[in-house]
Amino acid sequence: MKRFTRMIGELYRTHFAEKLFNKILLTYSVIIMATLIALSFFIYQYFTQYMINKEIIRMQEASANVSAYIDQRIDVSQMMVESLYANESYLQYFEVLLEKGYAEFLSYQFEQYLSSNTPIKLPLKSLSAYFNNGLDLDSILFLSNGGEIYRLTSQLSLEIVTPSEVPDLIVQENDRHEAVPIFPVTTNHGTGSQPLYIYAAELKNSDTLKPFGKIVIQYKANDIMKSNQRTPYGLKGEIMVLTRNGDVIYDSSMQWYGIRYPVERLLDNDDHKPMRNYIVSTANKAGVIVAGIMSSEQMRSGTKSLQRWITVLTGLFMAVALLLTYTLILRFSKRTRIIVRAMEKLDDGQWNVRIPLTKGDELYQISSNFNRMCERVNDYIEKVYVSEIRQKNAEIVAMQMQMNPHFLYNTLEAIRMNAVAQGAPEAGHMIFLLAYLFRTTMKSAMIVDIAAEIERCRVYLELFQIRYPSQLQAEFDIPEELGGYEILKLSVQPLIENYVLHGFRANQLDNRIYIEGNLIEDVIILRVGDNGKGIPPPKLLKVRQSLTENSELESKSDSLGLSNVHMRLQMMYGNEYGLSIESTDGVGTEITLKIPAVIKE
CATH class of the missing domain: 3.30.450.220 (LuxQ periplasmic domain, N-terminal subdomain)
Structure with missing residues (x-):
């Protein structure tokens, strides 16, 4: 008896203790057999009595x-x-x-x-x-x-x-x-x-x-x-x-x-x-x-054939029921093992693992949620990794630029005073504007108020207008109450710089650029539009894809680039904020910047 008990215990530990589907199969099989046997017994008793x-x-x-x-x-x-x-x-x-x-x-x-x-x-x-x-x-x-x-x-x-x-x-x-x-x-x-x-x-x-x-x-x-x-x-x-x-x-x-x-x-x-x-x-x-x-x-002689038929049919139904149960359990077990193996790979650091999706049951929901979790973790890791790399690069560049900024400022001021002394006040004014841009760029503050950002844009456009006199009209429509709200530094100037590089028509005299702003509920909307060259539809599609996928389309010569600005805004404020672009080839372009309304402290 003890030997038999040990054998049963060993069998349970080997095949059932840590195997849920084997337990389900065993339980369901016992229930099916007990139900069919009881049903057969009652049917036999009923027809026998009949x-x-x-x-x-x-x-x-x-x-x-x-x-x-x-x-x-x-x-x-x-x-x-x-x-x-x-x-x-x-x-x-x-x-x-x-x-x-x-x-x-x-x-x-x-x-x-x-x-x-x-x-x-x-x-x-x-x-x-x-x-x-x-x-x-x-x-x-x-x-x-x-x-x-x-x-x-x-x-x-x-x-x-x-x-x-x-x-x-x-x-x-x-x-x-x-x-x-x-x-x-x-x-x-x-x-x-x-x-x-x-x-x-x-x-x-x-x-x-x-x-x-x-x-x-x-x-x-x-x-x-x-x-x-x-x-x-x-x-x-x-x-x-x-x-x-x-x-x-x-x-x-x-x-x-x-x-x-x-x-x-x-x-x-x-x-x-x-x-x-x-x-x-x-x-x-x-x-x-x-x-x-x-x-x-x-009286019971006629029930012997009935008993044989009920026994055969009960055995047949039990075999079919157990076979169907085993088949279904085996299918679920295979799908569960796939999920378990995917989790083990994820535990080993293979974040690119994915579970094949089949059917619309609970295991499908688990697999789908697992795949979405892996994708989100991958996206998060990629964003954090890329953000850290860019932050490191920015810190290196900032450190390089801050090595001796005062030498640069003093040199530019000496050149400006010499130009004025030599009777060239216009050149001196240009050097003054350039020094202002350098000075504000070199400041370490990441967040500035909208008034300071717009002022930088004015200086940048004024410097460009000196280069192309009477060919560019700049219009600013920024309500005064927006000046105290915060904005990420170098968010608007790259948009103007994009126009200067790609949309300005040097052979035309009616070039126009406008910057306007509005406060709508708790959101600030800034628009930078022009009547420049516009963007052809194929390239416009690529630009929009770059904004959606947060990838840089422009070359290094394109300043910080639109996607750079869009990515920094989303990293700062969230995915519901950033840039959107509308353009018609040969007519002009309008870029919309959306940020939350936060007062600059």
């Missing part, structure tokens, strides 16, 4: 048919006796036969024939008509008080028989004490012995009521089952017709003839209740017991 009830009903119908058959024979027998009493001459014929003998009977019959002016109807011929009515008559016996026996057969012959030919009849008739009109006998005449049952009645003189003999009508017992010829299938069990003291009138099994049957098996001594496996009927005119007897094996 078939038993059906057999009981068929046996009840067969017993009722036998009772009706016996009642019919009782009625016919009584009609035969009553026909004798109805015709007084018939009764006189048999009174002469039984009291004076066969010879006197013949003489009496001849005298009646001679003395009658009309044809007479003989009683023997009248009784013989009953043989041709399908009543299963064997013979009609007439017994005298002196012991003489006469037999009328279907051949219309009246035979004298000795008591030795009908010993059972004489013995049973003389020994009977129960008041039933029929009882069993056996005979030895004819082709062989066969079971019979008889109806007996006394014959009395109609005037004196003195008995002068008996009439005994013999029926073939084996023909009793003709009453069930319409039964489509053979009965399971036996039909027996018994007297109340156990004499067997009819036995379909042919086993109890000549043996007294223990009727206590059939009837309760108190109230004649039907007992188990017995269908008992006493509702007939003869007062005999008609019993349908079925053993438990006979």
